[in-house]
């Protein structure tokens with residue numbers, strides 16, 4: 107089956123092939139550098155200049171740059187120098203790029219090599235930024251020597267695979283090579299250990315989602331990857347909070363980050379909470395992270411099994427105890443003997459994990475204690491719900507990353523998304539014989555304006571068009587009707603659960619109606635007067651998202667929206 111590939115280059119994390127849209131008649135290659143589209147081709151001869159153009163970002167140039175730095179700083183550390191030479195050696199094939207027989211033949215091997223390069227580069231960065239003084243006196247920890255040897259063996263094997271792939275046929279060595287590449291991050295194979303670990307009773311959350319459309323979210327993805335891969339030093343921040351309104355695209359960004367680090371073998375755990383799912387409970391969080399970490403690293407598996415042996419009732423203990431015994435202590439023991447690249451933990455949609463009451467202690471644990479965890483970098487996404495925002499905002503060691511829907515880049519991302527989705531709509535409705543440029547730039551822009559930076563609106567609108575009988579009619583209807591965000595606002599407002607308080611609901615109803623009918627302006631003073639001080643905070647929280655959307659897009663709220671609430 108012909109397939110499309112895009113080659114993503116991150117200046118910090120290396121290169122990554124991503125399979126996308128298995129519909130192209132030919133192999134199609136798109137190159138993005140740090141998310142910025144550079145080129146796209148169907149033909150091999152176009153691939154050569156593209157490949158050359160990315161060398162400064164992820165190819166030999168940066169590897170050689172790294173070599174110089176390390177050599178200068180650390181003449182005595184021959185093992186690392188040898189490792190870097192092995193990396194450079196593997197890239198020597200790029201000189202022969204003109205003689206490549208066929209991209210398809212080598213894509214698998216190249217994919218593995220670039221992933222391995224990224225992991226190796228992260229290891230070297232960590233290595234050079236960590237415990238440098240100790241190595242100046244010639245000390246190198248035995249585990250690190252082993253790790254360097256593993257990397258070198260893997261590069262050697264990749265080089266052989268590449269020669270083979272170039273000379274013989276399609277590179278099905280990928281599986282074999284990938285096995286070797288992952289040898290330093292072996293899963294816990296010991297069946298006895300696995301049996302013990304199962305007692306953690308972890309939950310499985312569906313992470314089978316699509317990440318960002320290539321070309322979208324490049325700024326924020328690049329920023330997050332850069333932050334997550336910074337070498338850890340004693341005072342560096344390791345918890346990152348990406349927050350934004352409902353439907354802004356947070357989970358999709360988290361999915362892309364998850365896929366990137368999973369491909370690099372650096373993902374420790376990922377939990378995607380959903381409100382409707384009973385396993386999205388705060389009580390499962392710590393033990394599920396511990397289980398995933400153990401599965402991704404044999405030494406951590408041993409440490410956690412030991413902790414479970416020493417504390418047989420840990421599963422029934424408080425989450426604070428679980429944090430101490432199953433995460434903090436094992437990680438501390440592990441960190442003492444190993445230098446690591448980052449291990450990434452992703453907690454997506456924290457606002458959907460339990461409710462205000464049940465997650466109170468988890469939020470406190472995250473804001474006060476997660477920052478002390480060695481080795482881990484933790485990415486958290488959520489709406490800015492009051493409890494989460496209050497706890498995280500006051501904690502200076504948590505990095506706050508707002509996902510602003512009103513920026514020109516967000517609006518452009520949505521436009522890109524609508525454009526790509528329209529291609530699908532055209533293909534789906536081929537019987538209408540739509541023009542290849544349908545629906546045209548003007549209508550795409552109009553849809554983008556209506557979406558006002560909200561991906562959820564754009565995705566709902568394009569779903570509606572896909573399912574419509576006559577897409578032309580449906581599109582005109584949609585454009586005439588304006589942005590029917592009522593349903594979306596209703597979900598956002600209702601999800602706050604404050605509506606169960608009858609007094610509050612009645613007051614808010616009156617307040618909202620007055621604002622909607624234009625009797626009073628929407629201002630803090632009005633809200634104060636109508637709801638009283640106590641309710642002000644609540645109102646700020648629960649209407650924040652919806653009203654912010656309206657303010658951004660300069661649209662008026664429709665009275666029907668309010669009707670959904672009571």
Ligand SMILES: Nc1ncnc2c1ncn2[C@@H]1O[C@H](COP(=O)(O)OP(=O)(O)OP(=O)(O)O)[C@@H](O)[C@H]1O
Nearest residue numbers: 318319322351352353354355356357358561562565
């Ligand atoms: N960069 C993107 N590329 C393609 N689709 C996207 C992108 N961002 C968001 N979407 C689509 O928009 C919809 C909403 O996005 P998402 O669920 O990530 O928002 P959210 O901010 O996590 O919302 P909530 O707070 O309600 O959980 C999804 O259906 C997703 O497929």
